[in-house]
Amino acid sequence: MAEENQGHGINPPQEQPDEPLPRTYNQLLRTNNPTKTSWPELVGVTAEEAKKKIKEELAGADVKVVPQGSFITFDLRYERVRLFVDESNKVVEIPRVG
Template structure:
């Protein structure tokens, strides 16, 4: 009985963190535009135009222009967007975070 009065067997009150925990993967990574992951509207534009538009929406992104018949690594980088271009430097695939 004396032990119950001293509060044994109960958890002490814990403080709540002042900063909320991240709710999704993009919050953990710190991307500044978590909803946008691809740019299908850029297909057919030049690589320079596409790069400018992507950087307007997602600052700090690394743009990688990929010429035809070029191999790329399979690693994932949430700050990289690959621009696949044809011989005339026009985007041929939807640019996306890769």
């Protein structure tokens, strides 16, 4: 009878994390530097200018130019910044990390 219950129905003790879950973007990236996550000042400039400015301020940014109204995925990526542009290639929404 004791053999029937060996290893079944018993959960091993779970390890507790040594540190709390991240609460901010900087904690998630494990940095203490305040990192910019949006660029409202870039609305109205060309996509090329905006891309250059974002890459200066966020090293490793993956900047994507997207026509306004396009379908996008809603997955969260901390290295991605989307630039929504109009037909004249000017930024029409605030670029944000994600």
